[in-house]
Amino acid sequence: MNRPVFRPAPLALAIALAIGSPLVHAQSAQALLNAPVQLNMAAQPLGQALNDWARQTRIELIAPPALVAGKSAPAISGQLTPRQALDRLLAGSGLVATLDGAAMVIRPISTVSEATLAPVVVAASADRSGTTEGTGSYTTSATGAGTRMDLSLRETPQSVSVIGRQQMEDQNLINLDDVLRQTPGIVADRNDERVTFSSRGFPLNTMIDGVPTLGFNSVAGEASMISTTLYDRLEVIRGAAGLLNGVGSPGGAINLVRKRPTSEFAGHVSGGIGSWSRYSAEVDVGGPINTAGTLRGRFVAARSDGRSFIQNKKRAEDALYGILEADLTPDTVLSVGYEHQKTAIDGANYGQSPLFFSNGTRSTLPRSFNSSAPWSYWDMFSDKLFANLNQRLGNGWELKVDVSYLESERKRASGDLSIYRAIDGQTGASTIDIRENPAKGTNKAVDVHLKGPFSAFGRTHEAVLGANYNHYRYSVDTNSAVAGGVDRRPLNFYELQNFPAPAAFPFPLYTQPGTTIEKAVYASTRLRLTDPLSVILGARATWYTSESSLVDWTAGRRTIYPSSRETGVITPYVGAVFDVSKTFSVYGSYTDIFQPNTARDRNNALLSPQRGQNIELGVKGEHFGGRLNTSAAIFTTRETNLAVQEAGGPLLPDGSIPYRAVQGAKSKGFELTASGELLPGLQVLAGYTYHAKREMDGMLLNPQYPRRLLRMTASYRLPGDWSKLTLGGSVSHQSSIHYDEFNELGRATQGDVTVFGLMARYDINRHLSTSLHIENVGDKHYYNGLGGYNGYTYGNPRNVWLKATYKF
Structure with missing residues (x-):
């Protein structure tokens, strides 16, 4: 040879x-x-x-x-x-x-x-895999996140941002929370250890490899803790994604796309150290297992551990991922895999830090203040088995079957400063809530779809026909250390970190089980009416059932809440793209909204499903052979049964705030985005978004979320003799926010905030590189959560990571 x-x-x-x-x-x-x-x-x-x-x-x-x-x-x-x-x-x-x-x-x-x-x-636009790993790009060639069809960003009549492998490595984005804080148009609002993600004022759904999942619909699963180590890219759809999500939120959806085995042996090991005695380690290896290369595999393992800037808090994260991919025939590929993730937090927060003392003065607590006792813990576990079958049928048609089974569990116990009750700033007189609050959940999901081209009227078009099924079962328990009711004791909150831990939590108070079943069929077609004009028509029919109850062990009674049932709800989708030139297209899209609520009213009953319409118009550009994508869009969303916090109402049994349903809410705004290679060696992802969501009477909703957002990240690989050095950074700017305290003690306001990050990477040789990452360079004090539990959380102070990576 x-x-x-x-x-x-x-x-x-x-x-x-x-x-x-x-x-x-x-x-x-x-x-x-x-x-x-x-x-x-x-x-x-x-x-x-x-x-x-x-x-x-x-x-x-x-x-x-x-x-x-x-x-x-x-x-x-x-x-x-x-x-x-x-x-x-x-x-x-x-x-x-x-x-x-x-x-x-x-x-x-x-x-x-x-x-x-x-x-x-x-x-250059011929590739439709969408894979970002190894490309060095901040954009992708194709995505099927919004339509199930493999379309370029320009061909997709919705706003989509893709955060690929290169950007995650450049910016040291370790989990989903890190990624979405760098994503255009996305607000990440931290409640405690949980984070709420929203776009255009509405929450986001989650998909994995394009398949919707209900696995994060209860506290047994927390999406923000998902490790990015397992994924090639994250595709974020802004605006209603009702074609693939029959429970599609008007805010959109997050699609996590898994890493796949490589056809040749490749991999890397990396390690890092950071501020607050943190460390990380990762191994990622894959390639052919047999000589013919018809059996391939990939294994990923990662761990991070260390302290926090918050007093007495530590956090450890583990992730394992294995996948086998086999060519059963030249046209049949079967993949099976397993994911395991664990997040263990000591000194964990349930709830937030107080904004006001009982006399109405603002609290002036240090950034390191911990509102929970040091023995508090919050551990999250998830184990997922999945399999998918790809069958090429000829003439460009393909059948794909995805099945998965997820088990998730939360183990949690805590002593938490109650910020819904009076706190005396001078004496420290306050209340501590003590409880054990574990939860479990299982999710079974199946998706089957058929897609391919067909000819009609002398042109080639595309079609998709599919069905999916989700069955989610969960149970949330509340246990007490004392008999007879909630363990609530007087506290000097200045001595909270010395409060002793109970020996055990032997007394059950509440159990809240529930089941959600969603079945759907969907179909869409992309019609090439003329050379420059394509139209996407689609619809989804959804059958939905949600049942829940509350067992009060102290009173010896079970309350069954009214079930939520929907039969054959049709969610239509219409999108059109017109190529104005070889570079620019104009587009428009319309979709209905059907989103079952997970929020509960003051009677602890689920609110009725959200319904509405979403309209978006825009211009998209594809430059330099697809290496740079740009877009500008305007949008409007109307919605009924929108869940909004109900101030002054009684707290729910789990200690959370009740919600009320708002009729006739409207959100409108615009956004500008760019992603990819702006200049030779310069990769960018940038976006500016404005939105405002109001009730029918014009009152602003969710004022604790910024209405204006600027997100920008960039990296530049120097030319010539300096080509081993890459420099980059990030800018995150948001407009002012405010929140009216639950007990009407006052309004907390934060002005405009701008946070900067920096990075540098040096390739020592073709295998070994080192990188430096600095978050919040200016050490800005700012809230990254406001009003979620009637208080606030602080964003990270300035911190540093130093990492080394060896590729083979």
Whole structure:
């Protein structure tokens, strides 16, 4: 077998030949360039990367050695077209590849005419896998998060942001909370150890690999603690996602896309140390298991541990992920996998820090104040088994089956400062609530869909037909350390950190079980009415049942709450995209809203489902062959049965605030976004959003959420001799917020807040790199949660992470 090399030739050219294959003809080369293949290349000098590209794609490549000398290329892994992979290898180098006969020739961009570049631009959008790992990009080539069809961002008639593997590594985004605080248009409001995510004033649903899940519909599961280590990317749909989510929130949905096995052996190990005695470690390895490569696997393990800036608080996180992928036939791929995640928090907070003392003066507590006793703990566990089957049926049609089973559990006990009751700022006289509050949940999910192209009226169109099923069962317990009722004692809150722990919690107070079942069928089609105009029509029919009850063990009584039942609720979806030019498109979309409430009223009964309509209009741009995507959108949402906190009402048995249903709520606003390579070597994800949500009488709803948001992250790989160094940072700005205290002690207000982050990475060689990450560079004091439990939480002070990564 011939071994390819990359070395100077007599005419100062270097030629890399595919292993054991003759030179291909020009027509064959063009076809090979546009056919997706599995590629796997490490970050390395550009010359070596080009040699790897030629060997793996079996396409001839010619380049003057002087052009590539001293330049580096990023790692690439995934299903890509050879042309797109080559464009990414050359990004930021000042070079471009053009097809000359049967060979790809590397030339300086300045010497290539626009006409010559055109074929590269067209072909770069051919990849539809959407994989971001190894691309070095802050955008993606395709997403099916909103429609189930593999469309580019420009072809999708909704607002979508993608946070890929490269950005998560550059910004050290460890969990879902970290990611969504960097995502355009998303508000992450911390209640305690839980975080509420919202877009345009409405909460977000969660999907995994495009399949809706109910696994976070109770306190047994907490989405914000999800580790990003297991995922290639996060796709965030802003605006109603009712086509795939029959319980689709008008705010949108988060879709977590798992990492997949690679076709060649690859992986990395990394470790880091950070402020507050934190450390992290990670191993990620995958590749073929048998000689033929028809059985592939991947294993990921990660751990982080350390203290917090909050007094007596520690947090440890573990994540394990394993997946096997087998080619049962050339057209049949079966994947099976397992996920395990654990988050253990000592000194955990339930509730928030108080905003006011009983005399109406503002509290002036230190940023490190902990509103719970040091023996308090909050441990979250989740174990998930999943399998999916991909069957290619011919003529471009594909059948996909996804099944999963999730078990989640919360173990929690605490002594918490009650901030719904009077607190004397001078004497410290206050109340402590002591309880054990475990919860369990299981979720069974199945999704089956068929998609592919069809011809009609002389054009090729696309269609999707599918069905899914979710069965979620949960139970939440409240136990006391004393007989007869809630364990509530007087406290000097200045001595809270010395309060002793109960020996046990032997007395059950309440058990709250519940079951939610959702069944749905959905269908959509993308019709190419003309060359520039495509229309997406779809609908989803949903059958929904939610039942719950409350067992009061002290009184010896069981209360069964009215069930929520919906039969065959139709959620229509209409979207249209018109290509104004090769770069820009205008779009519009409409969808109905059907969202069963998880909020409860003062009688502890579930509110009726939310219903409404969402309309969005916008302009999208795709630049530099898809390496940069831009968008501008205006939107309006109308909704009934919106859940809003009911001030002054009695607290619920679990200590939370009751809600009331608002009729005729309306949200409207606009947003601007950009993602991808703005200049050679400069990757950005940026967005500005304005929204306001009001009741029918014009009263502003959720004033504790900012109405204006600016999110921007960027990284720049320096050119030439400095190409081993990458610099970057982030900016997060939000407008002023306020909250009226539950007991009417006063209004808490926070003005505009801007927080900066910085990062630097140095590639010591093709395998080893080090990075430095600084959060909140200016050490800004700000709330990252306000009013969730009648108080506040502080955002992280300035802190530093130093990490090292070895790739193989």
